[in-house]
Amino acid sequence: GQNIDQPTEMTATEGAIVQINCTYQTSGFNGLFWYQQHAGEAPTFLSYNVLDGLEEKGRFSSFLSRSKGYSYLLLKELQMKDSASYLCAVRAPDSNYQLIWGAGTKLIIKP
Amino acid sequence: GAVVSQHPSWVICKSGTSVKIECRSLDFQATTMFWYRQFPKQSLMLMATSNEGSKATYEQGVEKDKFLINHASLTLSTLTVTSAHPEDSSFYICSASPMDQSYEQYFGPGTRLTVT
16 A cells, blocks of 8 residues: 655754654655645645755755655754644655645744 | 635535535646645545546545536636535645646645534
8 A cells, every 4th residue: 555654743943953754655656745734724845856865945955765765854944934744745656646645744843 | 936726715604505615726727636635633635636628536435426526627626515514624725736847736725614
């Protein structure tokens, strides 16, 4: 079956760095997405990885290792507004559009 | 660019009535639109995939006669919750994939449905 695992909740301090991990077991792979979702709002796109390595975009970076079925989202210089849920999603192998979603990681930022 | 709107943003209806939710891609044409449901503190659950001009593909366990999807154009898809019940109360979110950028999904702001 298809499975995506993320920690349920993490806590970090304002100004620090936090790494949110995501592991996946899927029959095939066509890309991995990270989305941010604030409570009561729809998800917003953060990153897309299809090849191994690190993609950096400002304070956020995303890493992928296809051989290990592993990705992480790295958030630097944390701000209070980064308190949100972070969703990992893998594009389904039998469709270019359908995403398999992890349960999300709730990130709590403390002053 | 790549803005998706939903209407209404929230709705309260009585049990047994029907509710229609609209999803529009405002500045791009969408090959495919997706409808998700999200219960509190849970992740997104894909309900159905909608392609313009064809019937929607529903996920296992989603009643197609209860959740009617119409994708009449490349910029509009609608979800109608028929004979709503309190257990249908949820956050409904649509997303759309641009025709020239099919790997990414852009999400609408969501519709919060409360059935009393």
